[in-house]
Amino acid sequence: MMTYFLLALLLGVSAAMTVATNWLALRPWRRAADAHWTERARLLWPARVASSVATLLAPAIVVLTYVRWPVWGPVSILGGAVAALAGAISGNYPLAKEIYPDLTLGHWTRSMGLAWTYRLVIGGLFGAAAAIMPERAGWMMLAVVAGLLICYVPLLLGGVVPILVRVGALNKPSDCLQRIVAETATRLQISVSATWEFSSVLANACAMPFRGELLFSTRLLEVLNDEEVATVCAHEMGHLSESRRAKFARLVLGLVCVPMVFAVAAYKNWGFPGVLAIGLWILVGLKLMKAMSRRLETRADAIAHDDQSEDGLYARALETIYRVNQVPAVIGKRRDTHPDLYDRMTAAGVTPDYPRPRAVPRVNPIVVAYIAGLAAAILANIIEVNWSR
Ligand SMILES: [Zn+2]
Numbered sequence: 001m002m003t004y005f006l007l008a009l010l011l012g013v014s015a016a017m018t019v020a021t022n023w024l025a026l027r028p029w030r031r032a033a034d035a036h037w038t039e040r041a042r043l044l045w046p047a048r049v050a051s052s053v054a055t056l057l058a059p060a061i062v063v064l065t066y067v068r069w070p071v072w073g074p075v076s077i078l079g080g081a082v083a084a085l086a087g088a089i090s091g092n093y094p095l096a097k098e099i100y101p102d103l104t105l106g107h108w109t110r111s112m113g114l115a116w117t118y119r120l121v122i123g124g125l126f127g128a129a130a131a132i133m134p135e136r137a138g139w140m141m142l143a144v145v146a147g148l149l150i151c152y153v154p155l156l157l158g159g160v161v162p163i164l165v166r167v168g169a170l171n172k173p174s175d176c177l178q179r180i181v182a183e184t185a186t187r188l189q190i191s192v193s194a195t196w197e198f199s200s201v202l203a204n205a206c207a208m209p210f211r212g213e214l215l216f217s218t219r220l221l222e223v224l225n226d227e228e229v230a231t232v233c234a235h236e237m238g239h240l241s242e243s244r245r246a247k248f249a250r251l252v253l254g255l256v257c258v259p260m261v262f263a264v265a266a267y268k269n270w271g272f273p274g275v276l277a278i279g280l281w282i283l284v285g286l287k288l289m290k291a292m293s294r295r296l297e298t299r300a301d302a303i304a305h306d307d308q309s310e311d312g313l314y315a316r317a318l319e320t321i322y323r324v325n326q327v328p329a330v331i332g333k334r335r336d337t338h339p340d341l342y343d344r345m346t347a348a349g350v351t352p353d354y355p356r357p358r359a360v361p362r363v364n365p366i367v368v369a370y371i372a373g374l375a376a377a378i379l380a381n382i383i384e385v386n387w388s389r
Pocket of ligand 1: 236
């Protein structure tokens, strides 16, 4: 009984924390209801970032705060963490619903269920590898890394697609989409092995370069006309036609987080500097990954621009996607995996009829508050452990 009560408490506190900080983060966006869409998207961005940070840090703070309580006993740390994480994830629903009023609870639950299952599987893989990683280099270390790669590389190559098809998250394309893809493929002489449609409140399309497959969201097909869908299709086919070298770079940089599994071993051998070195290595890798991604996006944009059936078509399609998804036209120099919309439109031959919007702010007060809260919770635990000795 006590266990259930504690689990419900952790879930509730973490959900309440997330709802509260999301509500605060959305205030500037809410107040700018009549502003130009680029300004609204710019104001929304910090709230998006804050909500994803809250999803991980709110449970961490809650668990670290309660873990030393005398009543904690019946709940395992893992059980408590899962309850708190579930609380924080569900605490994000009001924000999602406010941003995308068309979103239904059923749709949101399904998509969050899939997304978090995927994340937890990957997190579990890395966590397990880190936990059993020996301190000394040797055969055992090689075996753990090999085991991790055997499980993780297929996921990087898009191995999740057949599972998504099996559970009904990816569906056969409509006749119209199939025709557009076939015509674009013939024009560009790029082969596509499969096309899928998925339901989402976001207008989105993506390519699986290693599988030669394309994915389109139903929302994208609703908000763009056939010619515009064709230009987006040309962009995605640009990814399918990437060189072997680019694909290899994608794969290698996809492994950027693998050194994380040496964190425990590094801590035991070299203390905090060891962990810091791994952190820095990953940070550099992520920077390189973004730089590579931006280059490949620019290449795919050029292919779509060259293929468009009339001037300005591709730029207009891009603008509609960003406006519908409420993504800022300018995020900031070298900060995203894609170049900024404003530059993408200019490169596609269209100067937007509004001045270049300001970049999204670099400092996010809610994220700062969460990091401070986490630091305080860790510190309180360290002090208490040392005191009780
Ligand atoms: Zn792209």
